[in-house]
Structures are given as C-alpha cells and as structure tokens.
Amino acid sequence: MPAPFDLNDDSVVVVIGSGAGGGTLSNELAQKGVKVVCLEAGPRIENQDFVNDEWAAFSQLSWLDKRTTSGSWRVATDFPGLPAWIVKAVGGSTVHWAGASLRFQDHEFKARTTYGDIAGASLLDWPLTLAEMEPWYAKAEDKMGTTRTNNIPGLPGNNNFKVLEAGAKKIGYKEVHTGRMSINSEPRKGRGSCLQIGFCFQGCKSGAKWSTLYTEIPDGEATGNLEVRPDAQALTITHNDQGKVDGVVYAGKDGKQMKQKARVVCVAGNSIESPRLLLNSHSAKFPDGLANSSGQVGRNYMRHTTGSVYAIFAKPVHMYRGTTMAGIVQDEARHDTSRGFAGGYELETLALGVPFMAAFLNPGEWGRSFAEAMDAYDRMAGLWIVGEDMPQAKNAVTLHASDKDQFGQPVPNVNFDDHANDTAMRDHAFKQSSAIYEAVGAVKTFHTPPYPSTHNLGTNRMSENAKDGVVNKWGQAHDIPNLFVSDGSQFTTGGAENPTLTIVALAIRQADHIAGEMAKGNL
Template sequence: MSKFLLNDESVVVVIGSGAGGGTVSNELAQKKIKVVCLEAGKRLDYIKDFVNDEWEMFSKTAWTDLRTTSGSWRVAKDFPNLPAWICKTVGGSTLHWAGASLRFQEHEFKALSTYGKIDGADLMDWPITLKDLEPYYEKAEDKMGVTRTNNIPPLPPSNNFKVFEAGARKVGYKKVHTGRMAINSQTRDGRGSCMQLGFCFAGCKMNAKWSTLNSEIPKAEKTGYFELRPECYVIKINHNKKGEIYSVTYMDKNGKKQTQRAKIVILAANSIESSRLLLNSSSTLFPNGLANSSGYVGKNYMRHLTASVYATFKNKVNMYRGTTMAGIIEDESIHNPKRGFVGGYKMETISLGVPFYAAFLNPGACGEEFTKYLDMYEYTAGMWIVGEDMPQKSNCITLHKTKKDKYGIPIANVHFDDHPNDIAMRKYAYEKAESLYKSVGAIDVHKTPPYPSTHNLGTNRMSKNPKEGVVNKWGRTHDIKNLFICDGSVFTTGASENPTLTIVALAIRQAEYISNYINKL
C-alpha cells in the first residue's frame, strides 16, 4: 500500500471518500497522479462488519457528530441534532443509499430558462447541459453496473414493487419499472449478484450494491498512486500569500494534528461539511471563508422534496423482501405547471426495517393509532416521493456562534424552510400516491413527514458567473485555481433524480480535466 510523505508537494489531497471523493481519487490514480484521500470515518470490512440490519449499521456508519437545526421544516422538530442521515466512514454515503441511478433530464439543467423566475427561489441554469454530461453518464453507469444500461438485466420485481406497479397501471401511469439500480443483477466486476435479502439500505452484506468502498477505493490502491488515511478529520485548508492552496491540516486517528502538503485539494465532504470547512478556513485574505467572494458558500441548501406513503392491505406484502428501492414511476417527473407547481418528482418504492419504520412513521407518536401500523408491518407497502425542491438563499449552512466540536471547531447549523412550490408539490404527490394504493384495495394509507436529509445538495453551486456561485463548470472554485469541489454541493439546482449517478459522472469529468490541467500549475 502506497505511503506519501507529509511534505510531498506533488500530491492531490481529496477530502472525503464517498461518491465524489472516492471516484475522483480512483480516476486520478488510474492516470498515475498521486492522491492522498483523507476520510473522517473508519474503514469497515464487508465480511466482519456488515450486516443486513439498518439499525445496527447506523451506529457503524452514520455521521452523528453534533449539528444544530433551524427553520420551519419538520426535521427541525423531530431530529434537531440529526438533520442529515449521512455517513462518516470510508465510502461515505455510498454505504447508505438505495442504489437508484437516474440521469437528469435536459430541462432540469435549465431550471431558470424552463420554469421562469419564481418568487423566493434563487433559480439559475447550470453552466453545463445534458449533452455535456452524457458521455460521463455512460462511463458512470458502466462503472457502477447500473441495471437497464450496458445490457445489464433488471433486478427481479419484489412484492412491494408488484403492488406499486399494479396501482400505477390502474391509475394510468406508463413509465413504471424496477429501476436503474447500481446493484448487481448478475455477477459483475468481482462482486456477486443481489440475493434479494432485504434490510440493506445502510449496507449490503452480499457486496452486490456499488459503493466506493468495494469498488473505487480498492481499485485505486492497486495502482500504487493512492493512499487512504481513514479516521483523519480535516480542520482547515491552508493557503499562501497569493491565495493558492498549499496544504491541509487534519487530526489523525490518534488525535495528533498533521499537515499534508498538496498541489491540488479536492473537497468532497458532502454539502454540509464541505461548506463548514470552507467557512472555518477563513483568513485575512478570505475573511468570509475560502472561495466565498460571491457570498454563496453555504447558501441554497437543497435536500429534495421528500415524503413517504405507506399503505396496508388484507394480504401480506412483506415489503422488506428484496431491495430497499425496488421500482420507480417517472410519469410525474415532467415539468407541467398546470399541476400547481414547477418541476417534477419521482415515485419510488421504499422499505425500512421495523426500528426505522417506527422512528419515521410519525416521530414521537404512541398509542393505538400509531401501533396499529406497526402491527400491520407485514401487510404494508411503501413508497418514497423525491422531487425537485426550490433553491433559496435563506436555506443555508452556517457556523454555530457558540457550539464547537471536540477539536474546538464551530459546528454546522442547517437551516431550511419549504418553499411554497415544495409544499404544493408534496400535497399533490401525497394525493396521487394515496389514489394509487387505494386503486388496488388499500385498507389504509398513511402519509409520513420528511426524514432527515439523505440528498444534501447545493451550498457551493456551479455557476458561469463567479458572482453567482462558488465553482465553475469543472468544479474548480472561481476564487482559487487549485481548489476543487466534488460532491452534491456543486449542484446548481436539484432536479428530481436521486443524485449519486450525477455526482459520479461529474467526478469522472473533473478527474479528466484535472489530469490535463495539473501540469500547468
């Protein structure tokens, strides 16, 4: 395994090992560029540590460091210290995802042009188009083994999907299928196929679901140009008098402060932590935080419009058997303002184990009305709604004025309010989901509030104009030529698709750019 010196000025330092960080690390290492990847969490072993049990895996993978929450969103009431359900471990949130891998639609790259100006929304067109990203989507789908692409067969339909599909057909939906999933439907890339065991949202014991832990990281290590440093918590990115990044300071697993020199730094720590690190790296030259001359660092936090609907039936569904997300309806992801909102949403099957099902069904509830749903768990079908939420500058990541982490660094506060467009979309989606389930004989339909955020987007948005965002179309910060960002925080708008495929595609594209650019520094 490669080891690079702390004073090696030629390395690229990547902060974070998830969909963006893990992928860009491997892509660069394959191009014989030296990479040091700093990951705050531990490295887990698929054989020793993984179980198909979301509750147990939560304690092994989740980022539970203190955060605070503000705003009118329901999460601030139910989960004030856990606004985001993401991971602190090698592989990042690719260890906690359902595997849905969908391309953005053409109009979703042009939100302002398509939707027009919306009161209270900070809409903007992306500086790239679907055509720009298509070749990288193709590479990402091949890398991840996405079903229904590259002649990879789909996963088999679960009972949860069969109920979902029957209802979809009954109410007139046409675009319904078992999804494009980064889960092996057959042995591929040295990993086995899905055995439909269920309870795999926060980890796949069979190693069938793609993650950077089981794919990008080991492949990078084989090149000899990559070093992973787990349990290394970055506290500051340092720059010289010219404003160029030259090192990263972090606390190692023994609690000792270290500084790694760098030729380029790529920040890939998720929307919340990437923004927090930029803000905490302020200096005389960058008094408002690194790369923040526009004032957009931390702003326009998006988390997708989300909601869940569960329906109970006379016969058993056993929704937990099979993949967590076993199917999708795409009909509502169009832009049709006649519905009372702009943008669209996806309807996707979902299943949760009993502990999380109980936690999210109606947080804090008790009594007969609540427990009857738990009693009917085996008779329940589930659906998750994911839609394009409106970027609002007031939705933001800021540094807490008094609370700090164990290293004395201010923690992040996550502020979020639903936009009226979000509220209208959720109401409409709830009604459509209820109609779907009732069309196939649902006894009861229960609408749950949004969970802690799993799709954390925006906060360091991509823009053509440096005054309107943080990074350019390659993910390079407008202010600092050797500082890049490679995670969901660069999303200009959120679209209606699960974001991981797009993050991976952008990472592949960014690595290609950096490999051509690095010799010019």
C-alpha cells in the same frame, strides 16, 4: 498497497472525503498516474463488518458529530441533531445509499430558463447541459453497472414493487419498472449479483451494490498512486501568500493534528461538511472563508422534496424482503405547471424495518393510529417521494456562533424552510401515491413527513458567473484555481432524480480536467 505519502510531499492531490464524489475522483486520478491522498473522517469498515440490524448499523456507520438545525422543516423538530442521514466511514454514503441511478433531464440543467422567476427561489441555470454530460453519464453507468443500461437486465420485482406497479398502472401511469439501479442483477466485474438480503441501507454484505468502498478505492490503491487515510477529519485548508491552497490540516484518530501539503485540494465532504470546511478555513486573506467572494458558500441548501406514503392491505406484503428501493414510477418527473408547481418528482419503493418504521412513521406519535400501523407491518407497502426542491438563499449551512465540535471547531447549523413550490409538489405526490395504493385495495394510507435525507445538495453551487456561485463548470473554485468541489454541494439545482449518478459522472469528468490541467502545468 502504496507506501504512505510524506506529509511534506506537495506534489499530491488531496481529496477530502471518499464517497461517490471523492472516492471516484481519487480512483480516476490514480488511474491517470496522479498521486492522491484521500482523507476520510471515518473508519474503514469492510463488507464483512456490516451489521444486518438497523439500529446497530446506524450507530456503526452514521455521521453523528454534533450539528444544529433551524427553520420550519419538521426535521428541526423531530431530529434536531440529525439534519442528514449520511455515513462517516470509507466509502461515504455509497455504503448506505439505495442504488437508484437516474440521469437528470435536459430541462433540469436549465431550471431558471425553464421555470422562470419563481418568487423566493434563487434559481440558476447550470453552466452545463445534458448534451455535455451524456458521455460522462455513460461512463458512470458502465462503471457502476447500472441496470437497464449497457444491456444489463433490471432487478427482479419484490412484493413491494408488485403492489406499486399494479396500482400505478391501474391509475394510468406508464413509466413503471424496477429502476435503474447500480446493484448487480448478474455477476459483473468480479462481484456477484444481488442476493435480495434487504439491508441495502446498512451496507451491502454481498458487495452486489456499487460502493466506492470496494470498487473505486481498492482499484485506485492497486495502482500505487492512492493512499486512503481513515480516521482523518479535515479541519482547515491552508493557502500560501499568493492565495493558492497548499495543504490540509486534519485530526487523526487520537486527535493529533497534522498537515498534508498539496498541489491541488478537492473537497468532497457532502453538502454540510464541505461548506463548513471552507467557512472554517477563513484567514486574513479570506476573512469570509475560502472560495467565498460571492458570499454563496453554504447557501442554497437543497435536500429534495420528500415524504413517504405507506399503505395497509388485507393480505401480507412483506415489503422488507428484497432490495430496499425495488422500483419506480417516473410519469410525474416531467415539468408541467398545470399540476400547480414547477419541476417534477419520482415515486420510489421504500421499506423500513420495524425499528426504523416505528421511529419514522410519524415521529413523536403514539396512540391508536400508530399502534394500528405497526400491527399491520407485514401487510404494508411503502414508497418514497423524491422531487425537485427550490433553491433558496436562506436555506443555508452556517457556522454556529458558540457550539464547538470535539476538535474545537464551530459546528454546522443547517437552516431550512420549505418553499411553497415544495409543499405543493409534496401534497400532489401524497395524493397520487394514496391513489396508487387505493386502486389495488389499500385499507388505509399514511402520509409521513420527510426524514433526514441522504440527498444533500447545493451550498457550493456551480455558476457561469463568479458572483452567483462558488465553482465553475469543472467544480473549480472561481476564486482559487487549485481548489475544487467534488460532491453534491456543487449542484446548481437538484432535479427530480437521485443525485449519485450525477455526482459520479461529474467526478469522472473533473478527474479528466484536473489531470489535463496538471499535465499542462496550469495546476
């Protein structure tokens, strides 16, 4: 383990957040000989400490600091204080994620060009292409042990998948399999294969699922170049007279505030906390917050077009046994406007335990239909819709005018309205999902509204031109050369795919860029 770096050591790179972006970036830089201090707002909870119980694990892992919501989305009604289901602990939401690891499609990097001008949407092409990203995707898949890549076999299909597969093939879908999952299907890199325990969202006790908590972070620490500080919540990023960032003020577990000096600062706190931190770091020189000359910090919040469909069958399914996200249908991920919307969506198996099923089935509902569904829990199969939602400038993370957190900082407010394209896509996905299950004898299907999502994207988006976004194609702030964004908030658009693989690929690429620029003396 490295000796702690001094608070006044201004040669270090400070990374804020230890999830898919921050944890990966920290390790990649450490491997290149760069000294890194990684600040993580939450505690360090190791594998053996995970609780195989939904409610207890939710309380143990989740980011439950005060947040507010606005807009017409159902989450603002059902879960107003929980706009997103993300983790506050070392490893970030890679502790909680399901493991699905899909590459963006070529057209999704060029959404504005491909989809055209869609009214109400703030579409923009990425300043990157799939061809540029492919070598980095390959590195990420190898690092994460993604199934169906690098000759790694797919995971076995549980009953939930078998029902999905049979129905999907019956209605003519072809791209149906157990997914590209960063969960070991065979022993790899010192970690065993998946034991099919079924608590993927509660932290993988066996360590078969890739998480920065027990892959990237220990590897980085072993170099002596990485120090992870848990219970260290970043409050503001400071800058010098020249306008370059020079440190991060953070609160320790006891609430005491400290400042870690820095040569470079990389923000990887998720699409809610990252823009909030930049906005809270306003000063006389940057009155609207850091990296915000465009006024784009916090804007274009995306969460994917989601929803779930559950089906009751005559015989038991026991969908909760095995991996949570056990398979996928990809036929609808294409761009095909004959369906009535731009972009596409994935259908992925999803199983919630009894407590979460009761909370999320149709929040606030009681009575006969709710009781009927819960009584049939053992005979139920389920899936989750993941589709490309439209970026909208009004969908935004802003600082609350009066509400403050435990450190006296304005809390974030998350405003979201579905775009008409999102609603059309969800309706199509609901219809197709019911058809899948009905094709194999479903007695009844339930369409459930979107839950608080771990897919939180945009808010510090990449752009070719500084006026259109916050960072360039390296995640480097247009306004401040030694400030980077290293998480899903840099996404220009969301694609139909689960975002973690792209976040990791971008982090590996960004580390290469930062280390190179530091060596040249440009940072």
